[in-house]
Amino acid sequence: MSSDALTVAEEAHEAVRSARNSVRTRQILRAAARLMARDGSDAVSMQALADEASVSVGLIYRYFGNKQDLLHAVIAEVLDDLAARVPAAIEAAGADPVRRLAGGFRAYCEAIADHRHAALLTYRESKALGVEASERLKKRETATVLPLLHTVEQGVAEGVFAAGVHAELVALDLVMLAHAWALKHWYFEAHYDLDTYIARQTAIGLGALIVPERRADYPDLLDIR
Amino acid sequence: MSSDALTVAEEAHEAVRSARNSVRTRQILRAAARLMARDGSDAVSMQALADEASVSVGLIYRYFGNKQDLLHAVIAEVLDDLAARVPAAIEAAGADPVRRLAGGFRAYCEAIADHRHAALLTYRESKALGVEASERLKKRETATVLPLLHTVEQGVAEGVFAAGVHAELVALDLVMLAHAWALKHWYFEAHYDLDTYIARQTAIGLGALIVPERRADYPDLLDIR
Amino acid sequence: MSSDALTVAEEAHEAVRSARNSVRTRQILRAAARLMARDGSDAVSMQALADEASVSVGLIYRYFGNKQDLLHAVIAEVLDDLAARVPAAIEAAGADPVRRLAGGFRAYCEAIADHRHAALLTYRESKALGVEASERLKKRETATVLPLLHTVEQGVAEGVFAAGVHAELVALDLVMLAHAWALKHWYFEAHYDLDTYIARQTAIGLGALIVPERRADYPDLLDIR
Amino acid sequence: MSSDALTVAEEAHEAVRSARNSVRTRQILRAAARLMARDGSDAVSMQALADEASVSVGLIYRYFGNKQDLLHAVIAEVLDDLAARVPAAIEAAGADPVRRLAGGFRAYCEAIADHRHAALLTYRESKALGVEASERLKKRETATVLPLLHTVEQGVAEGVFAAGVHAELVALDLVMLAHAWALKHWYFEAHYDLDTYIARQTAIGLGALIVPERRADYPDLLDIR
DNA sequence: CATGAATGAGCCTTCATTCAT
DNA sequence: TATGAATGAAGGCTCATTCAT
Structure with a gap:
């Protein structure tokens, strides 16, 4: 007792x-x-x-x-968030690869926007972290591409995305464009809000992917005024 | 005398x-x-x-x-090089907007690759420069987009690029993908050489731009094995 | 109640x-x-x-x-032990000043050996203690010499120790040689065990003290193989 | 030119x-x-x-x-001085081992007195130095005993020092007593000046060494008022 | 009594910048 | 011009000490 x-x-x-x-x-x-x-x-x-x-x-x-560990933790938090939100958004988008990719890309952009400042650290602080810590984070960052990559591959398999496209590079480019919101924020903030940014980038990205005969199916994603 | x-x-x-x-x-x-x-x-x-x-x-x-000025000078050199090489490459590519854009993008990538390390400084050292110096460099960087932007607009005007596309954002994306070679070099170096990288990114980028009925005209740019 | x-x-x-x-x-x-x-x-x-x-x-x-007080207490413990053991050993050795001195010296050495590490603190931490605390400890340390000093004086009075010898300094030297076990332990540990050390130092010390005509009386203390 | x-x-x-x-x-x-x-x-x-x-x-x-190196240099200077002065004094004292030992001991004491404060560092700062640096200094300190040791051995060989004495330990003790001037300076300074200290310690030390039948030869070293 | 989270002064060390030569 | 010795402010980090729980 x-x-x-x-x-x-x-x-x-x-x-x-x-x-x-x-x-x-x-x-x-x-x-x-x-x-x-x-x-x-x-x-x-x-x-x-x-x-x-x-x-x-x-x-x-x-x-x-120490300071290094703190920096590491800050970066890790962004990656944690990405690892959680992007796959969730993809699942939430249903079965259609196009909608899944758009959803995943939107989630990626929003996560980056939420951690806009911290996301930059990845690009700035490779030296401030130890080599091993740096490698670990790079691996984790690479992993954030996979959900998008799988969705692209699914779309190719289902015939809605062009077969000739280099799926891996497309996925990387999408990630890059999400990061661009943080990297070039000084430019974008004067010209777009986040939603507009996502919509236009989605239109461009899907434009490069969807086969011509299926474009009419996604006017909401492809037609930007 | x-x-x-x-x-x-x-x-x-x-x-x-x-x-x-x-x-x-x-x-x-x-x-x-x-x-x-x-x-x-x-x-x-x-x-x-x-x-x-x-x-x-x-x-x-x-x-x-002082140290700041030196840093500024280093970054300025990269921008000087871009300002010189990209327009030159566009002119050298002839009159076809598609080929001009491909040429400009290639030149941009190559310039970035030549100054790979220094190109990163732009993203890392915004604070180390004074605010004014930083602003000046940002303006100059923005200016490096213009040659590509004008080429895209020319292509839209000539009907070879899709009209619905947001020309400015496409140009920015191309620049972003050129910078990506430096930003993500730790990843790309294990997977691509520069030429392959440029070719594949060109295919993706033009895939998003060229109207379907003109794609057959550029098999060398769009068909990647 | x-x-x-x-x-x-x-x-x-x-x-x-x-x-x-x-x-x-x-x-x-x-x-x-x-x-x-x-x-x-x-x-x-x-x-x-x-x-x-x-x-x-x-x-x-x-x-x-505070930390100072703790340090003080640690050192005081060593002095407590010396103040208890050395006089006790002298008394236990009987009436002969030679045996009393040998016994006191042995006890001093053994006490130092028991607190070897702590004994060093006296020499290292004069500044870490306050000035007054330091003075107090120095007085107490000086006091630990007295039992040996009195025994030397007794020996001189009884004629077994040479009259010309400077009793106080001899006593101090004996204490010093006892401390030496701690101070130079890095050297002695490879060459002597404590008993050998004590025996040899006793032989040297008594050799400097006992008058020639009485040396034959203490073969066990003076003859070291 | x-x-x-x-x-x-x-x-x-x-x-x-x-x-x-x-x-x-x-x-x-x-x-x-x-x-x-x-x-x-x-x-x-x-x-x-x-x-x-x-x-x-x-x-x-x-x-x-860094601080460690500076500490090391300070200690090394004392050892340098000892390594220079003690052998020189022994040589300067002539051929007689008794006078040579007395001269060497005096030089050792004087060198310690000249660097009184610094000499203490050896006993205090074993941890503040790296292990290797500490070992090196210990070796050098051990080496400072050798000139005295050799002189003792010479005296034994010539029959002026008692054969039964443990030469190495005697030499170490002399060194210890020289260091004692620094270690217990707070005590000695109130009771002796350096010359008196040396004279009395010399008398004690030689008293333990010189065979009885030769003592009359060194009244200036052995008779202290 | 007992705990250990929290504080902040102070230490070692680095490095941009100056200036006598 | 060119050098590099000299300066001193500032940074990362530790740890004795306090105090709310």
Whole structure:
């Protein structure tokens, strides 16, 4: 009984601690994503991160061993989100490869837009991470292409996408164009909102893929005013 | 007489100095491009640059006011090259918008490949440059899109490119895919050589643009084995 | 009645607390002696001490006000041991000053050997302690020489030790040679065991003290093979 | 000719630089010896060292790679001095092993006294140095015993020192007593000056060594008032 | 009593920039 | 011109100490 009580107390204690942990982690991660992505991880001091997160410098080191680990965690979060949202969106789009691809591409773009600043870090901080960490992240990034790639291949198999197309490169290009929203945001923000951007890129991308005789089936995706 | 002699001597001196000047400049710029592009401008010390260029630190400050200016100069060189090579290639391709676009895209890719490391700096060092310098470079980068954009518009006007296509975005996408060679080089280098990359991207890009009834005219550009 | 009961309960409580107190104190002190002596007090963090003692950092501060006090307590323990063991050994050796001195020296060496690591702290941490604490410890250390000094003086008075010898310095030298076991342990450990060390140092020390005509009386102390 | 001139200029330049180098080195080394030895290397900040040496922090790092190297250099200087002065003093003392040993011991003590603070570092900073550096210094320290050891052995061979004595340990003890001047300086400074200290320790040490029938030959070394 | 999360001052080290030569 | 010694501000990180729970 008393041992049960103790266990319960301990569990409660553990729960409190782990909850606080995750709050802190999120707090710091968010601040780091914001500042590092905006200015580059080198340009942001740990003091600045601490200030932005409203914690002390020392505390950051309790949750993330060093600056590198923090950077790694920020990038990993984006990849986690991509890995979750893109496949889900594809499934949610039904059976038609065209709609699946459009859905997946939209999800990819939206995820990038949500983490716009952090997404840039991948391109900037290869050196700031260790080689191994860098390799691991590259592998994970490569993996985010696969859902789109499989959908393209499905479309080719079903005859709705042109057979001659290089499926892998098309998938990579779509990913690249999603990233472009972050990479060239300074340009796009003055000319498009995200929805317009996605719609137009979808039209261009599907235009390169769908065989002529099936284009009439997707006026909503292909006809942009 | 003596004044003439002096003038001559002075001119000679000027010439020598200017020659040496430009030699020094080039020497330093090349070293900076190499090191900064490889490791990021933050990660390279002025001492390392001086060593690589076989000059003293102090001398770098004589030719470039500070590290920022040096970085700026490195990036500007890439843009200079693009501004020179892409329009030239378009002109060299003749009158057909399809061939002009393919030529321009190829030139863009090749220029990026030639400065692969330095091209990345644009994406990495927005903060390391001042805001104004950054703006100036962005404008110049935007300008590199124009030759391709005009070619797309020409193609639309001539009816070989689909009218519904958003010309500006297509041009930007092509530029983006050229940059992708540098941005994702860690991936592409294991899968494609530059020529294959250009050929396949050209096929995809033109596939999205050329109207169905004209595709048969460009089997060399559209049919990839 | 109830007040009596309370008193009893309080006493029990006090006893428990005090017992736990001393257990805790010993626990922490032992851990501190081990780690500080091995690595130097600067090199050991309070967290490491807490871990080694299986308590929390906060608890250390309840028993020892701060790191300095803890260091002080560790050193004081060695001096306590010396103050207890050396006089006891001298008394246990009987009336002969020669045997008393040999016994005291042996006890001194053995005590140092038992606290070899901690004994070094005296020489390393003068600054880490406050000035006053440092002075206090120095006085106590000086006091550990007295039993040996008195024994030397007794020997001189009894005519077994040479009159011309500087008694105080001889006593200090003996203490120094005892400390040497700790100070130069990296050297001695490869060449002598503690017993051999003591025997040989005793022979040398007594050789400098005993008058020639009495040497034959102590073949066991003076003749080393 | 002009090449000769150049060489001369270069040599002059080199000479100036190397002179300045050695001045700086000495300047920093002296400051480091002073502060590190007094307070322990951990307790002294690089800023404090820089201030004491009247140079900037950065400059220290030009001459000594890091704090560890600086500490190493400080200790090495003491050992250098010992390695030079002790053998020289022994040779200068003539052929008699007794006078040679006395001379060597005096030189050892004087060298320690000259570097009193720095000599302490050996005992305090084994951890602050790397393991290899520490080993190297220990070997060099061991080597400083050899001149005294050889002199003791010579004395035994010539019959002036007792045959039964453990020569190696005696030599080590003498070294230890020399170090004691630094280790226990807080005590000795109130009781002896260096000359008195040396004289008395010499009397004690030789008292333990010289055979009874030869003692009358060295009244100046053995008779202390 | 006991815990350990949180703080922030301070340390070692690097490096852009200057300037005497 | 050209050099590189010298400077010192700033950054990453540690850890003694405190305090809410």
